[in-house]
Amino acid sequence: MADQMPQVSAEFGTTPVIEFPTPDAPKGLKVVELFEGNGPMVRRGDTVTVNYHGVVWGGSEPFDSSFNRHQPASFGIGVGQVIKGWDQTVPGHNVGSRLLVSIPPEYGYGSRGIPQAGIGGGDTLVFVIDIISTR
Template sequence: MTEQSMPEVNAEFGAYPTIDFTGSAPQGLRVLELVEGDGPLVRKGDTVTVNYHGVIWGSDAPFDSSFDRHQPAGFAIGVGQVIKGWDMSVPGHNVGSRLLISIPPEYGYGSQGVPQAGIGGNDTLVFVVDIISTR
């Protein structure tokens, strides 16, 4: 059995994410706070502004990245506007935090995946998320 561990990621808030995979994807939803921010706490129902970089476990190429667009994204968190893995992992962290989130299919896009984005139904998603603001 291969060791299940989170990938290595550069821990500098605001820096373009580099993700280095070893081993197989961990079971379940996993969140690592790489940088602890000292801003306001994100609460369920807040509107957050984040920069994020999403890849399929083991892949170098992002399927979606606000870093690549040079445009942060904003949305309500914890209320079903984004995938369940985000709703469950972003609240409770402070503005200024960099998170590394591993999201299994059941908390991502489910067994149907998102074929047009190259996401299969069994793919574990990995996101690096910089929390810029909350209100």
């Protein structure tokens, strides 16, 4: 599976650079732990603080990036405050981990997408997520 996933350069805490191996995204929801942290494990219902960088599969410009804003984001995880792809992949990983997540439309923004953000209906989303804290 990792060979179908994008390559990510840059270390935890720095803005990632994402390179796509193929024009076609892998099927289904995929997560690769690029770096395993040694902090507490994130559990459903926790409030997590993360830095993230999101691009459409094959794209180069982020549709959203807390790294670019220099402002981490905090929200409840596993409770419907974010897209399903996040709710199902972030819990179970430790603080200090860097994740690479490929999210098909049914776990993201569906067939409508978010055109104003540059996300088309049917787009697969790719996020690099650094887990900063959980409580």
